[in-house]
Amino acid sequence: MPLLEKYSKLFQKGDIVLIKPNLLSARKPDQGVTTHPAVVETVLKFLISLGTKPFVGDSPAAGVFQRVISESGIADVCRKLGIPTVELDDPIVVDGQVYKKIKISSKVFEADKVVNLAKLKTHSQMILTLGVKNTFGCIPGLEKSGWHIRCGTNENFASLLVDVHLLVKPVLTILDGVLGMEGNGPANGKLKNFGVLAVCENAFALDHAICERLSVQPQVVFTVKESLRRNLVPVYEIDGNWHSTIELPVTAQTLPVAKPLKRLARSIVRVPRIAKRRCVQCRICEERCPAQAIEVSEYRIDYDKCIRCYVCHEVCPQNAIDLIRRFL
Ligand code: SF4
Ligand code: SF4
Numbered sequence: 001m002p003l004l005e006k007y008s009k010l011f012q013k014g015d016i017v018l019i020k021p022n023l024l025s026a027r028k029p030d031q032g033v034t035t036h037p038a039v040v041e042t043v044l045k046f047l048i049s050l051g052t053k054p055f056v057g058d059s060p061a062a063g064v065f066q067r068v069i070s071e072s073g074i075a076d077v078c079r080k081l082g083i084p085t086v087e088l089d090d091p092i093v094v095d096g097q098v099y100k101k102i103k104i105s106s107k108v109f110e111a112d113k114v115v116n117l118a119k120l121k122t123h124s125q126m127i128l129t130l131g132v133k134n135t136f137g138c139i140p141g142l143e144k145s146g147w148h149i150r151c152g153t154n155e156n157f158a159s160l161l162v163d164v165h166l167l168v169k170p171v172l173t174i175l176d177g178v179l180g181m182e183g184n185g186p187a188n189g190k191l192k193n194f195g196v197l198a199v200c201e202n203a204f205a206l207d208h209a210i211c212e213r214l215s216v217q218p219q220v221v222f223t224v225k226e227s228l229r230r231n232l233v234p235v236y237e238i239d240g241n242w243h244s245t246i247e248l249p250v251t252a253q254t255l256p257v258a259k260p261l262k263r264l265a266r267s268i269v270r271v272p273r274i275a276k277r278r279c280v281q282c283r284i285c286e287e288r289c290p291a292q293a294i295e296v297s298e299y300r301i302d303y304d305k306c307i308r309c310y311v312c313h314e315v316c317p318q319n320a321i322d323l324i325r326r327f328l
Contacts (some may be wrong), residue, residue, distance in 0.1 A: 003199055004046045010171045010201070011113060013051035018111035019043060020088075020170070022119040022134055023058040024187055025315060026071040032181045035117045037073035037108060040199070043115060044081050054115075054145045055088040057107055058137045062284055064316035066173075087305045089140045095303045096163025097230075108138045108168055114172035116203060120210065121176030122185035124249045124270075124310035124323065125222075126156060126161070129186050130210055131173040131203030132223045135165045145290040148309040157309075157327075158222035160232065165203060173203040174268055175210065182247040188319040189249070196242045205236040213238070214246045250323050251310065270323040272312050278320035285312035285321060 011017065021035035029036050040056065047054040060068040061133055065087035069075045078085050091103035108114060118134035126133055136144065145323045151157040177196040183189035200206035204227040218224040227233050251270045274285075276299050286294045289312055293305035301312075303326065313321040 003197065004043070004219075006170055007201070008050060009200070011047065011050045011052050015052040015112040016110070017047055017052045017054040018108060018114045019054050019056045019060060019117060020045075020114055020135065020137065020168075021056065021074060021117040022129075022176075023060050023065075023068050023072055023137065024274075025062040025075070026068045026245050027187065028071060029073045030179070031204070031243045032121070032179045033119070033187050033235055034068075035074070035119050035176045036071040036178060037077045039117060039174065039178075041075050041077045041081070043117060043174060044077065044083055047115070048081065052113075055084040055086050055111075057088045057105070058258065059088040059105065059140045060137070061311070062317070080164070088138055089141050091143065094167055096160070096167055098159050099113055100165065102160070102164060103140065103143050104138050104164065104167060105140050114168055114170040116168075116173040118175050118203075119124060119186075120172060120175055120180035120196065120198075122182050122189050122246065122249050124186075125186055125308075126158060127248060127252045128207075128211070128216065128221045128224075128225070128246075130207040130221075130226070131170075131175055131200075132165045132227065133161050133209055134173075134203075135160055135168040135170065138164065138168050140303055142288075145288055145311060148290040148307060148311060152307065155226065158226040161223050162226050170203065172199065172201055173206050174199050174233070175206060177210070184249045184251075184323060187314055188316065188321075192248070194244050200236075202236070204232040205234055208233045209236060209238050213243050215243075215250065216246060220248070237309045250272045251308075267328045268325055269308060269328055271306060271308060271326045272301055272310065272321045273324045274301065275322050278318050280318055280320070282317065284315050284317065285318065288312065288315045291319060
C-alpha cells in the first residue's frame with residue numbers, strides 16, 4: 001500500500017475506476033499467467049480507501065470470462081470486497097492514431113479512470129507482454145483475433161497495441177512481476193520469480209524501464225520499439241535497485257548475425273506444430289486461429305496460411321503447440 005499512496009492524487013472520491021488485470025485464460029494464480037489476486041486485492045483496497053467505486057473487467061483471449069476470473073482467484077477477492085466483475089464486451093468503434101475503426105468495449109469509456117494491472121511475462125509474438133500490451137484485452141473476444149490478420153506483421157500489430165493503449169489511457173499501470181514467466185510465454189512458458197512490483201503513471205516508460213532492468217534491448221520488444229519510434233517514452237527516473245534476467249521466447253531474434261548469414265537467418269522461422277501426445281482435441285486453437293490454418297482432427301497446420309501470430313500457442317490449455325524451426 002505505501003507504494004501506491006503517492007498516486008492518491010490521481011483519483012477523486014466517487015470516481016468509477018476500471019481495474020484491468022491480465023486475465024488471459026483460465027489459470028490458477030500459481031501458474032504465473034494472470035495477475036495475482038493479492039495484487040488486485042491491494043489495489044482494490046487502496047481505491048476503496050480513497051472513496052472511489054472500482055470494478056474489475058477484462059475480455060480473455062481464451063475461455064468464458066466468469067470461469068477465467070474464478071480460476072484466477074480474482075472473483076473471490078471481488079466477492080469478499082463487494083466489487084463488481086464485468087466482461088469487457090459491447091464494443092463501440094473508435095479511431096486510433098494509425099488504425100481506424102477499432103472496436104473497444106464501451107465499459108472502458110464508461111469508467112472515469114482505468115488502472116492497468118499487467119503481468120511480467122514473455123510473449124511469443126511481441127517477445128514481452130508488459131503494461132502497453134495488457135490493454136489489448138479491452139477489445140472484446142474474437143474481435144482480437146481478426147486484428148492479427150488485419151495487421152499482418154509484428155511491427156503493425158505492435159502499432160495497433162500502442163493505438164489501443166492510447167485510447168484506453170490508463171492513469172496508472174502496475175506490473176505484477178512477483179511470479180512471472182520466461183521462455184515461451186505468455187501461457188506456456190516457465191515460471192520465474194522476478195520478485196518485482198513496478199508502478200508508473202506512464203506504461204511506455206514502465207515497459208522501457210523493465211527492459212533495461214532485465215538487460216533486454218528495448219528494440220527487441222515490438223511494443224517498446226514502436227513506442228520509441230513514436231517518441232512516447234518520456235525521460236524517466238527509476239526508484240529502486242531491482243535487476244533480473246529473463247529467458248526470451250525462441251521466436252526472439254536477438255543475436256547479431258554476420259552479413260552473409262543475414263538472409264539465411266531471416267529465412268528460418270518458428271512455426272507452430274501440434275504435439276499429438278499432449279493435444280486433447282479441445283479445438284480452442286482452431287477456433288482462435290485468425291488465418292483458419294488449423295485442422296485439429298488431422299493435427300494439421302497449413303503453413304501457407306499461417307501468419308505466425310502464435311495465438312494457437314498462447315491459447316492452448318495443454319501446452320500442446322510446439323514452436324519448431326522451418327525454412328521459408
Ligand atoms: S493443440 Fe491445444 S488448443 Fe489445439 S486442440 Fe490440441 S489441446 Fe486444444
Ligand atoms: S496456426 Fe497459429 S500461428 Fe499460425 S496463424 Fe493460426 S494461430 Fe497464428
